[in-house]
Amino acid sequence: MESISSQRGQKKLMLEGYLYCKEKDLNGKTIWKCDRWKKLSCHARIHVRENKVLKRVNTHNHAGDAARCEALKVSAEIKSKAVNTRCDSQQIIGEALANITEAVKGQMATINSMRRNIRRLRNRGKGGKVEAQTPEDKSTEDGASSDGEDFVLFDNHEHENRVVIFGTRAYLPLLSEVKDWYAEGSIQSVSHSFCQLYTIYVIKDGVSLPVVFCLVSDKCEATYIAVCRALKNLVPDLRPESILMDFEIGAINAFEKEFPDTRLKGCFSHFTRNILRTIQLNGLKKKYDSDNVFAKKMCMLAALAFVPGDDVERGFENLCSTLDADYSLENVLDHFEDTYVGRPGKIMRRRPKYKMEFWNMYSAVRQGALGTGMNYVLEGWHKALAEVVGLSHPTVKILESLTSGQSRNEKEDENGLKRLKIGSKYCDLDSKIEEIVKDYSRDNILEYLGRIASHFSL
Known part of the structure; x- marks a missing residue:
């Protein structure tokens, strides 16, 4: 367990690939809730006293992310040096990024963003705290209801x-x-x-x-x-x-x-979630959450979606050869093979559960139609609706x-408002993947998979 200061100056706990923010103090102990409690409606909590976990309440509804935790530590180091030293921003950022993995780099802000943050911190005065950002304004307008x-x-x-x-x-x-x-x-x-x-x-x-x-x-x-x-x-x-x-x-x-x-094309975010679910079912979730190397290998499995269809079999076999597969991991690989690649038969591979052209994204990327951001935007709409519906x-x-939501949609449509804006980070993700796909070579499939896998988590 390790404590760290977030980008907004709030204390967080890191444990087994998860981040927690403080909820309250109660009877000599502190209750910490998952920091994705709002974004992903995760209700996992831990009760802590004197740096020891006394109790765990609820399980996480998402995977841990060791790379994200490490990225937060690096960001905290950058913030500390910005406030407490006179080093220039280039030196601070260079030293911070020198010894981290590609997976962690993929979770970091852009160089320009880090430079701006350093300038902002120093402009507030040495030793000044970063003020929490104003919460997003939530519209309370219900709109007219349809019959x-x-x-x-x-x-x-x-x-x-x-x-x-x-x-x-x-x-x-x-x-x-x-x-x-x-x-x-x-x-x-x-x-x-x-x-x-x-x-x-x-x-x-x-x-x-x-x-x-x-x-x-x-x-x-x-x-x-x-x-x-x-x-x-x-x-x-x-x-x-x-x-x-x-x-x-x-x-x-x-x-x-x-x-x-x-x-018909499969959604990449659902593809990665299916792989993660298989990892969970085979008892490897904790290893995925806490082991950066293993996590990247599993992301490389998902990155096969960006390999040309004719080379997927070769890429899968090459990746399997790099894994020390115990019984549980073999189950994960067997499931992936049966579901997406097809198990080898006497003459040819059997037909997988999902046709390769359904889940393979290589052609979509080459045509500039990856659309990762839209996947997450649409899922976000469903999660918001789930919160409204609740448990009653x-x-x-x-x-x-x-009914009320559709009426509001129509009103906004008439006013020309863009309701579901795709975040810049998803546009950046699509651009990065497109650049990597342009350089694809079947002679360096593992290196290619590793580069793709550095830009997402399951």
């Missing part, structure tokens, strides 16, 4: 394969006008009657618009086929050119059958939330 009955576009009223589709008639034509869709399934266990909310978005004039919200009773292929057919009845002559979607196999099969000419009986509350 709930009109908002329900379709309901098949079946006990099995139940589907209810919400949306507004004004937005429906967008499914025909805009040829690239984004589909995201989220909010598990919505109610006793529905297990998932499945949303389809489009991007028009730089604005991401949720067009339809589909409550489904299960994740069977037949249920998603009912969704597709309902959409085709609501909007005749639907012909999307591409759909970026999660890895829900029932939805993939359904869209493939109902829209055979549409190009959600069937009515979901309708109220979606």
Whole structure:
């Protein structure tokens, strides 16, 4: 366990690849909560007395990130030297970055940002504390609500394969006008009657618009086929050119059958999450959280998505040869091979669970269509909705939330507001990956995978 000062001057604890911020003092002990409690709704906490963990409450809903922790330590060192020495900024930054791994560098701010921070600290006076930034302004405007009955576009009223589709008639034509869709399934266990909310978005004039919200009773292929057919009845002559979607196999099969000419692509953030889930199921999460070298190797596994399809098998085998695979890690590698590459047969590899063209991102990057930021922006919208819905009986509350949210969307759309802005860090990530992909060489696959893996975590 180690304490450190954050960029905002607040004390944080680092433990096993996680960061904690202070919640309160109670009965001679201090309660610390995960610092992702707001961003990721993580409710993990630890009770600490005299630098010893007395109790752990709840488990983290995300992976630890040893590289992020190390990056925070380096940032604190830069801050300390900026305040307490007369060294120039170039020297401070150079010394700080000299002996850190590429994974840690990938978590650091840009050189220009670090220089600005040093100047800002020194302008506030030597020994001055960094003031906490003002919290983001949260809009409390609810907007006018649409009529709930009109908002329900379709309901098949079946006990099995139940589907209810919400949306507004004004937005429906967008499914025909805009040829690239984004589909995201989220909010598990919505109610006793529905297990998932499945949303389809489009991007028009730089604005991401949720067009339809589909409550489904299960994740069977037949249920998603009912969704597709309902959409085709609501909007005749639907012909999307591409759909970026999660890895829900029932939805993939359904869209493939109902829209055979549409190009289906897997979302990279879901791809990395699936790999992390396999790591967790095989008891390797703690090792991933605390071992930088192992964590990077697992990120290199995910980086195979950026290798040309014809070279994925070669890259996978080369990467496996560098790993000291015990029983648990072999299970992870076997699962990846069965799911994404295909297990070797007598003549050729068997067909994997997901076609390579579905999850492989190499062609998308070469065409400038990676869109990492949009993946996370859309997931953020779903997490925000989950917070609104909460734990109360959600069937009515979901309708109220979606109705008021859609009305607000339409109002903002009329005013020309861009609601879901992609953060600059995601644009930077896409640019960095694009530059690396341009230099791809099949003779240096491991080096290539390592360079890609330095820019993301699972």
